[in-house]
Amino acid sequence: MNKVLIISGPTATGKTDLAIKLAKQFNGELISADSRQIYKGMDIGTGKDHSKNIHINLIDLINPDQSFSVAQYRKLAIEKIEEIQNKGKLPIIVGGTGLYIDSIINSNCETYSIKPNHILRTVLKHFSVPNLQKIYKFLNKSEYIKLNNSEVHNPHRLIRKIEITLSPKKILSVVPNNKFDYLHISLTAPNDHLYQKIDKRVESRLKLGLLEEINKLLKKYTWSDIGLNTLAYKEFKKYFAKSFNVKSVKEPYDATLKDCIQQWKFDEHAYARRQKTWFKNKTNINSFDITQNLWEQNVFETASEWYNKP
RNA sequence: GCCGAAGUAGCCAAGGUGGUCACGGCACUGGUCUGAAAAACCUGGGAUGUUGGUUCGACUCCAACCUUCGGCA
Numbered sequence A: 001m002n003k004v005l006i007i008s009g010p011t012a013t014g015k016t017d018l019a020i021k022l023a024k025q026f027n028g029e030l031i032s033a034d035s036r037q038i039y040k041g042m043d044i045g046t047g048k049d050h051s052k053n054i055h056i057n058l059i060d061l062i063n064p065d066q067s068f069s070v071a072q073y074r075k076l077a078i079e080k081i082e083e084i085q086n087k088g089k090l091p092i093i094v095g096g097t098g099l100y101i102d103s104i105i106n107s108n109c110e111t112y113s114i115k116p117n118h119i120l121r122t123v124l125k126h127f128s129v130p131n132l133q134k135i136y137k138f139l140n141k142s143e144y145i146k147l148n149n150s151e152v153h154n155p156h157r158l159i160r161k162i163e164i165t166l167s168p169k170k171i172l173s174v175v176p177n178n179k180f181d182y183l184h185i186s187l188t189a190p191n192d193h194l195y196q197k198i199d200k201r202v203e204s205r206l207k208l209g210l211l212e213e214i215n216k217l218l219k220k221y222t223w224s225d226i227g228l229n230t231l232a233y234k235e236f237k238k239y240f241a242k243s244f245n246v247k248s249v250k251e252p253y254d255a256t257l258k259d260c261i262q263q264w265k266f267d268e269h270a271y272a273r274r275q276k277t278w279f280k281n282k283t284n285i286n287s288f289d290i291t292q293n294l295w296e297q298n299v300f301e302t303a304s305e306w307y308n309k310p
Numbered sequence B: 001g002c003c004g005a006a007g008u009a010g011c012c013a014a015g016g017u018g019g020u021c022a023c024g025g026c027a028c029u030g031g032u033c034u035g036a037a038a039a040a041c042c043u044g045g046g047a048u049g050u051u052g053g054u055u056c057g058a059c060u061c062c063a064a065c066c067u068u069c070g071g072c073a
Helices: A015-026 A070-086 A098-105 A118-124 A129-139 A155-166 A191-207 A210-220 A234-242 A255-280 A295-308
Strands: A003-008 A028-032 A090-094 A181-188 A286-289
Touching (some): A003 A015, A003 A098, A003 A295, A015 A295, A070 A090, A098 A181, A118 A155, A191 A210, A191 A255, A234 A255
Parallel strands (some): A003 A090, A003 A181, A028 A090, A181 A286
């Protein structure tokens, strides 16, 4: 048995709920593909709101001040998939981090074998984008001219390209290409529908005590810690800078708090759009619009057919 | 009712001695992507309150009207 079921889609489409139902149906076990739920202590903002008696793998892995990357995720996820398969169960990957999902099923990227060069990154971090462009152009002109307009202005990507070029390991070790028999189900919905759901969820997360959670995190961590550069947290930086003793959300909201909340909503909308773009253009995806009738029934039919096929 | 100020995209907002119908930001839209991805980047559409007047030509000047804000009644 080499099957893996994948449930993806933009935020607020009900991926986890669906995955839990499918897990019951097909004797499955969940693996998260979520780049933020890996952080311990960041629960309300990242939406770890599933019931306690559902076990989800690959969440709560590290503290918000620790770094993590897709290459590490890939390794852990593949190990976990095999472990679950060996138990005779169906691994179900569920999450909205498209890059993480792709690292499992489209593992054609040999650069995963090139580790970050922290010294280099620390230096390059201070360079302007035009200077990074010059450096990369100097090092590898033929690759440089292939960069598209968005890549060439993206400092992260330029630094990584430089890092790869300078890596002593010129002949890249071949990353084993894991060929799982996977079914990729992706949920989607029109933007307006998602925005409404997102806005409601924002309000409910505030009521659940998001601000208290942030307060608690700030006792151990700072805004410059990488984990706090996350939707639902970073927007409140302004508010916490202003008032240190935030106890709870009181209505009517203070003006600064109101701005933070509005910004959070907008950021979530933009995030959902980016996710849709990512999944829209992937091949081999079965897409289901959750505003259509019978979508869930259709998902179960598709999944059953795939699951029962030898 | 009177006096003053202001009316530029869904919101905030720049501008000029009248001259290719107008800077930005947010929102919204589409896209990029492989060891930071809830990140970081790229792209697109949309506007001069209304009606007249002056002028070769007005968003810019003038008048009236409408609306908003402040002050006085």
